Amino acid sequence: MKSKHRKIIGITLIVLGCCIVGVRVGGKYLFEQSSKQEVNEFLEKDIPTIDTKKNQSVKEIYKDIKPGDKIGVIEIKDLGVQHIIVEDTQEAQIKKNVGHFIETSMPGQFGNFSLAGHRNNLYNEVFKGLADVEIGTEIVIKALNGEFKYQIYKKEVIEPDNFDVLSQDYGKKEMTIITCTKDGKKRVCVKAKMI
Numbered sequence: 001m002k003s004k005h006r007k008i009i010g011i012t013l014i015v016l017g018c019c020i021v022g023v024r025v026g027g028k029y030l031f032e033q034s035s036k037q038e039v040n041e042f043l044e045k046d047i048p049t050i051d052t053k054k055n056q057s058v059k060e061i062y063k064d065i066k067p068g069d070k071i072g073v074i075e076i077k078d079l080g081v082q083h084i085i086v087e088d089t090q091e092a093q094i095k096k097n098v099g100h101f102i103e104t105s106m107p108g109q110f111g112n113f114s115l116a117g118h119r120n121n122l123y124n125e126v127f128k129g130l131a132d133v134e135i136g137t138e139i140v141i142k143a144l145n146g147e148f149k150y151q152i153y154k155k156e157v158i159e160p161d162n163f164d165v166l167s168q169d170y171g172k173k174e175m176t177i178i179t180c181t182k183d184g185k186k187r188v189c190v191k192a193k194m195i
Contacts, residue, residue: 035096038084039073043142058106061145068093071100072107072143074115079129085143089116096124101166104176107143108194111168114176119188127179131155131188139175139192150175150192157181158189165189 065071067088075082089099098117105111118124119131139150158165158178165176173194178187 035083038070039082042070042073042084058109058145062106067102072141074098075140075142076133076137077140078137079127079133081126083117083126085115085141094118094124098126104166105168106145107141108146108148108173110170110173112166112172112174112176113141114166114178116178119179119182127177127188130177130179130190131157131181133190138195139177141175149195151195152190152192154191156189158187160185160187162187162189165191 062071065087067086067090069087070084071087072085073082074085084097085100086093086097087100087102089101093099094117098115100106101114101116104114107113117126119127133152133155135152135155137152139152141148141150165178175192175194177190177192180186181188
């Protein structure tokens, strides 16, 4: 009788494990499909309006942007990244997107355009490979005010409370990307300059 119970428990645990894996894989797949659709819609709908904004300043283009609003798309071909950037880096914003630190420069501006994104939450793993990215890798930003190319020149692991990496030098056009290390205890920080 004990053998029968063990067999039932074993089968139940296997089925439960398969269900958990299936939910994770299925959820991730659906998230990726939804993300691709959002990127395509943004590129088709919002990017063409750039021509109509040529005479507007960057400040005017972004004046009505609120937390959670889409401001662009980040592409890092070497990592297979093509993802929506939204305003703000609170969990509500970066749960499914890449977030822009509100107090930092906007894309293409002088200063430090700074972003944050997840490496390994349940579905969103946009910066999973960021720690292994090569120096010299190109990043393309397609934003409401134009398309900009950056090139990675530095990467480092920093403490979670190191906000110096977000400081603004208005003599340069730079970009900073921050994500968690694999164990989540520290942060991977990548610096890039506009080219």
